[in-house]
Amino acid sequence: xxxxxxxxxxxxxxxxxxxxxxxxxxxxxxxxxxxxxxxxxxxxxxxxxxxxxxxxxxxxxxxxxxxxxxxxxxxxxxxxxxxxxxxxxxxxxxxxxxxxxxxxxxxxxxxxxxxxxxxxxxxxxxxxxxxxxxxxxxxxxxxxxxxxxxxxxxxxxxxxxxxxxxxxxxxxxxxxxxxxxxxxxxxxxxxxxxxxxxxxxxxxxxxxxxxxxxxxxxxxxxxxxxxxxxxxxxxxxxxxxxxxxxxxxxxxxxxxxxxxxxxxxxxxxxxxxxxxxxxxx
Numbered sequence: 001x002x003x004x005x006x007x008x009x010x011x012x013x014x015x016x017x018x019x020x021x022x023x024x025x026x027x028x029x030x031x032x033x034x035x036x037x038x039x040x041x042x043x044x045x046x047x048x049x050x051x052x053x054x055x056x057x058x059x060x061x062x063x064x065x066x067x068x069x070x071x072x073x074x075x076x077x078x079x080x081x082x083x084x085x086x087x088x089x090x091x092x093x094x095x096x097x098x099x100x101x102x103x104x105x106x107x108x109x110x111x112x113x114x115x116x117x118x119x120x121x122x123x124x125x126x127x128x129x130x131x132x133x134x135x136x137x138x139x140x141x142x143x144x145x146x147x148x149x150x151x152x153x154x155x156x157x158x159x160x161x162x163x164x165x166x167x168x169x170x171x172x173x174x175x176x177x178x179x180x181x182x183x184x185x186x187x188x189x190x191x192x193x194x195x196x197x198x199x200x201x202x203x204x205x206x207x208x209x210x211x212x213x214x215x216x217x218x219x220x221x222x223x224x225x226x227x228x229x230x231x232x233x234x235x236x237x238x239x240x241x242x243x244x245x246x247x248x249x250x251x252x253x254x255x256x257x258x259x260x261x262x263x264x265x266x267x268x269x270x271x272x273x274x275x276x277x278x279x280x281x
Contacts, residue, residue: 037074039081049074126261135260142252146245149203149252153214154239156180156198158188158224159231166225166232173222173234180222180236189231198238202248204255210235 032047053064053073063069092098129135158180160166169183181196188195203211210233213223217237224234 037078039078040085042081042085044074044077044081049077052077129261129264134264135257137253137256137260141256142249143245145204145252145256146248150245150248151240151242152200152202153211153237154198154200154241155210155214155235155237156184156196157190157210157236158184158234159190160187160225160234161189161231163225163227163232166234170222170224170234173224173236177220177222177236200239202243202251202255204259205251207233209233 030046032045032050034046035043036046036049037044053061056064060069064073087093126135158169160169165187169187172179172183184196199206201211203215207228209226209228213226213235214237217223217235219237219240222234222236225232226235227233
């Protein structure tokens, strides 16, 4: 069944709207400020029309380019303004329901604006570090890093909140690695997206404490338990693979860039006072 554009469906409801000649000459250019309709004291401009069309599907946008579709969509905007004007005349915009909802939305939009602002500043700050050469990485630096760390490791882990349980689980796994899945299901508090999955990384891409343990462990061994901010980790190293320089280079570049950014951030703590308040666990 062929889809009928949304605007065409609405046209049937709005066809009875009063049609008046456009005040502009037929051949006058249409700009963003061109008024396409008036509803009482409210003017609807071409810019408002374009903004609303931009969020429609391509099918509806194509239909809106026709004379019928354009008229239809203008009628939709007129309908919205009719409702808004009468709602205000009825005092709906002064009710507790309306005011509370608008205040909640305003706070939500402020949070979105703040999050976007911080994200944009962060991206531009990192671009500035690149332009100044502070975080740029040379091929020589990549080659030197590769000479030291030409491999990636794969592990699986169980994360347990308390040391006593972690010790008991680790001892049981030392006796019988075959119980890994069973004990993982029973005790691990790892994030759901990573629970039961293997993690592959090069040195510099993962948690430093676990990287050191994995790098110094034979494949197939169970090691633990190591404390991080996430809890107590028990790990099993499942694989280690040597990479070619071509495979490793993009990853090493990212590792070194992040290290330089971290160094810049650490230096900023001498410029801006940082105080972190933590409650005792």
